[in-house]
Amino acid sequence: MTPQYILQKSLCRPPSCGSSHLKNEEELKAYNLRVAQCEIDGLGYAKEYAEPGYTDPAKGILFANWNYFPRGVADILENYGYEIEWSDEWDFCSDCNKAFRTSGNSYSWQPSYADLDGSRICIECLQQDPTEYLESLEDNPRRALNIDGIDPADYGYTMLEGEYENGWHPGQNDDPKAIYKNLRAEGFKKPLLFQIDSVGQFDISFVVWQRDATDDSAEYIEPAEQPSPLTSSSASIPQHWMRLHPHMRMDPQFWIKVNDLVVLNSIDPKDDEAIKRIIEQVEGKRLY
Numbered sequence: 001m002t003p004q005y006i007l008q009k010s011l012c013r014p015p016s017c018g019s020s021h022l023k024n025e026e027e028l029k030a031y032n033l034r035v036a037q038c039e040i041d042g043l044g045y046a047k048e049y050a051e052p053g054y055t056d057p058a059k060g061i062l063f064a065n066w067n068y069f070p071r072g073v074a075d076i077l078e079n080y081g082y083e084i085e086w087s088d089e090w091d092f093c094s095d096c097n098k099a100f101r102t103s104g105n106s107y108s109w110q111p112s113y114a115d116l117d118g119s120r121i122c123i124e125c126l127q128q129d130p131t132e133y134l135e136s137l138e139d140n141p142r143r144a145l146n147i148d149g150i151d152p153a154d155y156g157y158t159m160l161e162g163e164y165e166n167g168w169h170p171g172q173n174d175d176p177k178a179i180y181k182n183l184r185a186e187g188f189k190k191p192l193l194f195q196i197d198s199v200g201q202f203d204i205s206f207v208v209w210q211r212d213a214t215d216d217s218a219e220y221i222e223p224a225e226q227p228s229p230l231t232s233s234s235a236s237i238p239q240h241w242m243r244l245h246p247h248m249r250m251d252p253q254f255w256i257k258v259n260d261l262v263v264l265n266s267i268d269p270k271d272d273e274a275i276k277r278i279i280e281q282v283e284g285k286r287l288y
């Protein structure tokens with residue numbers, strides 16, 4: 001019996017938490033059924049996880065928006081040997097198709113994938129040869145290695161400085177850009193790599209590595225003035241934004257994305273209504 005068959009059969013019962021945007025009951029029922037059908041047609045599947053801490057189920061992992069299916073269907077699928085996950089929180093490796101989280105499930109979560117040349121690559125594939133990935137992060141204080149399980153020391157890097165802190169607590173104001181500039185001014189000419197080595201509820205700590213390149217004539221590269229869209233630090237994220245989120249979301253990666261959009265769209269950080277719209281945009285759904 002395929003999971004699609006089980007899900008199809010489940011549609012005779014109402015969804016656990018379908019949409020409620022239509023007043024007409026028949027129209028709403030039809031709408032929820034259409035969405036559920038789309039979810040069945042596009043049901044995500046991965047044989048295995050590439051996310052640390054997860055155990056591979058016997059038959060694989062299914063990804064969908066489970067709100068459109070009746071209560072209990074997840075239990076049935078799990079009894080058949082599948083694990084279920086929410087499709088908007090996961091993605092798949094372009095190389096091996098294993099699944100990894102793209103949104104955090106704890107304060108200390110760090111991604112187990114990287115975007116490389118337009119493809120998302122899981123940590124297991126990256127670990128086979130992370131050289132190209134590490135070099136793509138070099139000499140940019142707005143980007144950092146944030147994948148547990150890749151130790152720059154194994155790939156020809158030496159740690160220069162540590163431990164820096166950046167966050168919302170007093171004193172946690174180490175600025176990667178200033179650190180980068182200072183190191184260059186002090187005569188460190190080899191490629192530099194920032195690594196975020198721990199993430200807390202309101203802060204991160206990071207270290208700096210130098211690649212022991214044989215060619216030590218690497219030029220000083222002035223960091224770009226404009227923040228890159230996905231890699232700003234959390235230093236400038238106002239604390240009051242979190243209170244604007246109806247669920248008080250505390251995933252630093254989430255707020256970094258919000259901050260990037262605020263910067264890109266030149267929004268006043270004190271404009272609560274505009275910030276709420278950005279929060280919704282990043283969440284990908286209506287919240288208010």
Ligand SMILES: [Zn+2]
Pocket residue numbers: 050093094095096097098121122123124125126
């Ligand atoms: Zn992979």
